[in-house]
Amino acid sequence: MQKVAVITGAASGIGRGLAERFAAEGMKVVLADVEEESLAKLDADLKAEGATVLAIKTDVSNADAVENLAVQTLDAFGAVHILCNNAGVVCSRPIWEHTLADWEWVLGVNLWGVIHGIRAFVPRMLAQGDACHIVNTASILGLVGGSGEGIYKVSKHGVVVLSETLADELAQKEANIQVHVLCPGWVRTGILDSARNRPDTLQNQKVEAPPSQETLAGSRNARTEMEAGMSPKEVAAHVYNAIQTGTFYIHTHPEHKAWVRERMERILE
Numbered sequence: 001m002q003k004v005a006v007i008t009g010a011a012s013g014i015g016r017g018l019a020e021r022f023a024a025e026g027m028k029v030v031l032a033d034v035e036e037e038s039l040a041k042l043d044a045d046l047k048a049e050g051a052t053v054l055a056i057k058t059d060v061s062n063a064d065a066v067e068n069l070a071v072q073t074l075d076a077f078g079a080v081h082i083l084c085n086n087a088g089v090v091c092s093r094p095i096w097e098h099t100l101a102d103w104e105w106v107l108g109v110n111l112w113g114v115i116h117g118i119r120a121f122v123p124r125m126l127a128q129g130d131a132c133h134i135v136n137t138a139s140i141l142g143l144v145g146g147s148g149e150g151i152y153k154v155s156k157h158g159v160v161v162l163s164e165t166l167a168d169e170l171a172q173k174e175a176n177i178q179v180h181v182l183c184p185g186w187v188r189t190g191i192l193d194s195a196r197n198r199p200d201t202l203q204n205q206k207v208e209a210p211p212s213q214e215t216l217a218g219s220r221n222a223r224t225e226m227e228a229g230m231s232p233k234e235v236a237a238h239v240y241n242a243i244q245t246g247t248f249y250i251h252t253h254p255e256h257k258a259w260v261r262e263r264m265e266r267i268l269e
């Protein structure tokens with residue numbers, strides 16, 4: 001039976017890498033994103049390669065939209081086997097300078113998007129009973145502290161602990177669903193241009209002063225670091241392998257494990 005994979009934030013970067021890999025593995029893929037043009041392009045590209053694809057414009061911060069994604073997936077393909085809660089955005093300035101709109105936007109996509117995905121898909125996966133996988137995209141910044149990317153880090157730490165809880169609770173229930181949390185370092189994607197998808201309702205009202213301190217994603221070096229980062233294709237290979245091996249924490253950049261160890265040691269001290 002052909003497996004069905006649903007990917008949010010599929011139209012660009014890591015999501016596109018996952019979609020291409022799953023399609024190449026012979027799966028049916030459901031592409032969910034807010035960015036219509038790039039979503040249509042990926043849909044056409046994958047279909048041209050012979051893949052079975054369904055593209056659904058979806059704002060993951062909206063519970064009804066994610067519920068609709070689940071309904072349409074089941075209507076079209078009758079099952080779901082892999083859910084990648086991957087859509088994400090970043091917005092950077094010192095944490096006390098963020099507006100409420102900044103908090104609502106970033107937490108809405110990065111954390112509520114994952115929450116909506118779990119609420120819509122887990123009950124359907126449980127009812128289905130087939131072997132299923134949920135891959136939540138966090139970040140190495142979901143495992144460390146320090147300055148910069150405050151809202152983003154809050155959201156990604158939330159995704160990590162949400163994934164840990166989900167995995168343990170599903171295991172206690174002996175459910176046929178494995179959970180994975182993806183924690184990459186720099187990957188060459190469009191994440192530094194996240195504002196392209198910021199909704200009008202969550203734009204900042206006044207012309208903002210520039211951040212009073214430099215933050216990582218806002219820094220001149222960020223684009224250079226990103227250009228030296230991993231390709232989405234390589235990240236997708238890590239994810240595919242983790243699904244095969246049942247690996248929970250997906251580390252794409254093992255050199256960053258030292259940061260996690262250092263944080264844990266500070267906590268324990």
Ligand SMILES: NC(=O)c1ccc[n+]([C@@H]2O[C@H](COP(=O)([O-])OP(=O)(O)OC[C@H]3O[C@@H](n4cnc5c(N)ncnc54)[C@H](O)[C@@H]3O)[C@@H](O)[C@H]2O)c1
Nearest residue numbers: 009012013014034035059060087088139186187189190191
């Ligand atoms: N690029 C990196 O260095 C890096 C590192 C660690 C984690 N991540 C995470 O990887 C994930 C994918 O990001 P990326 O780096 O590929 O960036 P990207 O900007 O290339 O892709 C993100 C996708 O999410 C979509 N999106 C934005 N808001 C959305 C919404 N409300 N609903 C649905 N889709 C929405 C965008 O249209 C885009 O297609 C994010 O969760 C990000 O936080 C990225």
